[in-house]
Amino acid sequence: MAIEVKIPTILRTYTNGEKAVEGKGDTLAALIDDLDANHPGLKGRLITDDGSLHRFVNVYVNDEDVRFTGSLDTALKDGDAVTVLPAVAGG
Amino acid sequence: MTRYESLIDALGNTPLVGLPHLSPRWDGDKPVRLWAKLEDRNPTGSIKDRAALAMIRAAEADGRLTPGCTILEPTSGNTGISLAMAAKLAGYGLVCVMPENTSVERRQLLEMFGARIISSPAAGGSNQAVATAKELAAQYPDWVMLYQYGNPANAQAHYEGTGPEILRDLPEITHFVAGLGTTGTLMGTGRYLRENVPNIQIIAAEPRYGELVYGLRNIDEGFVPELYDDSVLTSRFSVTSYDALRRTRDLIEHEGIFAGISSGAILHAALSIADRVAARDERADVVFVVADGGWKYLSTGAYSGSLQEAAEKLEGQLWA
Numbered sequence: 001m002a003i004e005v006k007i008p009t010i011l012r013t014y015t016n017g018e019k020a021v022e023g024k025g026d027t028l029a030a031l032i033d034d035l036d037a038n039h040p041g042l043k044g045r046l047i048t049d050d051g052s053l054h055r056f057v058n059v060y061v062n063d064e065d066v067r068f069t070g071s072l073d074t075a076l077k078d079g080d081a082v083t084v085l086p087a088v089a090g091g
Numbered sequence: 092m093t094r095y096e097s098l099i100d101a102l103g104n105t106p107l108v109g110l111p112h113l114s115p116r117w118d119g120d121k122p123v124r125l126w127a128k129l130e131d132r133n134p135t136g137s138i139k140d141r142a143a144l145a146m147i148r149a150a151e152a153d154g155r156l157t158p159g160c161t162i163l164e165p166t167s168g169n170t171g172i173s174l175a176m177a178a179k180l181a182g183y184g185l186v187c188v189m190p191e192n193t194s195v196e197r198r199q200l201l202e203m204f205g206a207r208i209i210s211s212p213a214a215g216g217s218n219q220a221v222a223t224a225k226e227l228a229a230q231y232p233d234w235v236m237l238y239q240y241g242n243p244a245n246a247q248a249h250y251e252g253t254g255p256e257i258l259r260d261l262p263e264i265t266h267f268v269a270g271l272g273t274t275g276t277l278m279g280t281g282r283y284l285r286e287n288v289p290n291i292q293i294i295a296a297e298p299r300y301g302e303l304v305y306g307l308r309n310i311d312e313g314f315v316p317e318l319y320d321d322s323v324l325t326s327r328f329s330v331t332s333y334d335a336l337r338r339t340r341d342l343i344e345h346e347g348i349f350a351g352i353s354s355g356a357i358l359h360a361a362l363s364i365a366d367r368v369a370a371r372d373e374r375a376d377v378v379f380v381v382a383d384g385g386w387k388y389l390s391t392g393a394y395s396g397s398l399q400e401a402a403e404k405l406e407g408q409l410w411a
Contacts, residue, residue, distance in 0.1 A: 008305050045310060056313025058329070063299075063363075065327035083329065086305050087313040089165075089217035089240065089272075 003031060003076055006083040014042040023082075028059065029072040031082065046084065047072075056087045098134045099177065102144055103252045105132045107260040107378065112345040113362070115369035123369040125361055126261060126378045127348060128253070135169075135176045135200075137351075137383035138253075142275050143173030145248035146237040147181070156235050158182055163234040165189075165224035167217050167409045168197035169383060170239050170273075175204030186234065188224040190216050192303070193409050196387040216304035216409055217272075218314045239273045241317030249279025257378050258287055265368075268361040268379040270353045270411055271295040271327065274319040276380060281323040295327040296360035298335065298353060301406040328363060330356035332410065333402040336393055338362070339385070343394075351383040352393055353411035382411075 006020050015021050021039065025031030036043035046057050052071070053059060059066045060083045066074045076082070095101040110125040111117045117124055130138035150156035161184035164174055171187040178185040185206040189198070192213035201208055209227070211220040221240065228236045239245050253276065257264060267284055269276045274295075281293040307313060321327075332352075339355030342348040350358075361379040368375040385394060392404040 009302050010305070010307050010310060054310060055315065056310050060329045063329050063331075065295075065329065067321060068324060068326045083299075085299070085329070086307050086310055087315050088215075088305060088307070089221050089314045089316065
């Protein structure tokens with residue numbers, strides 16, 4: 001099961017500069033564990049010590065913010081697109 | 092009554108118009124209808140007039156803002172234009188800190204209203220504008236920073252204005268969709284609707300920009316507006332420039348509405364939700380915000396050439 005994960009510039013030091021990497025997992029938590037196995041250190045930048053998403057990191061599955069779809073328990077399926085972005089100001 | 096004592100008094104009470112062509116099902120016993128709240132019909136042509144005037148009034152009421160004062164604000168454009176008009180009429184000075192990658196029309200409007208613009212670097216987008224404004228506020232303590240990202244009057248303007256207007260015009264509303272920037276529109280309108288409409292869904296659409304805008308040095312430099320409370324929302328969508336442009340053009344093509352690019356992003360999120368409801372064979376009345384008209388974005392090339400070309404031209408621009 002392959003899921004494409006888009007990585008923001010600021011985290012590409014963990015992916016050898018790759019803009020997008022592939023991972024697998026049937027939940028977001030499983031996907032992040034899988035990513036961390038291939039790109040050590042990435043998980044620590046996305047998830048805090050208490051196990052929740054970092055306040056300044058937004059993760060979207062098919063353009064929808066996972067904080068409103070179950071957070072790390074959000075279910076994933078083959079072909080889903082995951083995008084990681086830092087939280088920035090708008091307005 | 093549509094007679095007003097001054098331009099500022101003509102704020103709000105904007106029209107709510109149906110989208111019979113773009114709605115998944117306009118007629119029948121289970122309609123899924125889209126309604127546009129035309130906020131471009133405000134005094135300076137955007138929804139930001141509501142927040143700007145409310146923040147000025149609140150600062151006047153608590154004595155922070157007195158005649159001759161200079162207002163300071165980080166803004167990507169519309170809030171600045173609203174503040175500039177109101178400041179000109181009331182005799183305040185205005186200094187706007189604006190990212191350099193914003194459209195030329197916004198700069199021209201600000202200058203026309205007499206505002207002084209301090210540009211912040213394109214890299215880092217509005218984050219950098221906020222940081223620069225905070226530095227200036229420390230440097231010039233007599234300037235009054237209204238700070239739209241954390242000023243409760245911003246959300247309150249929508250709690251008292253936008254929300255009640257929508258409910259008055261469409262008591263059967265099931266979903267409200269708006270853009271997420273300062274979060275003021277969604278927090279204020281969302282709270283009002285949640286208090287008055289059982290099971291209302293509050294949906295946020297945020298712009299997804301090119302990489303330059305996310306160019307932080309460190310994740311800890313990220314920014315979440317102080318006004319933001321995610322318990323007000325039920326879902327949140329990130330919308331690419333391409334999808335925003337596509338929907339902006341759909342609005343013109345099918346409904347005759349000439350809207351700004353962020354309104355296309357908001358419509359995109361509204362349609363995602365509306366299509367899900369239609370697929371479940373349920374009914375819905377979805378209100379979405381048209382935050383401003385398209386005039387200020389003509390120079391970006393958003394309205395001419397192919398969608399792909401237009402999206403490429405927008406890369407690196409702040410369009411919401």
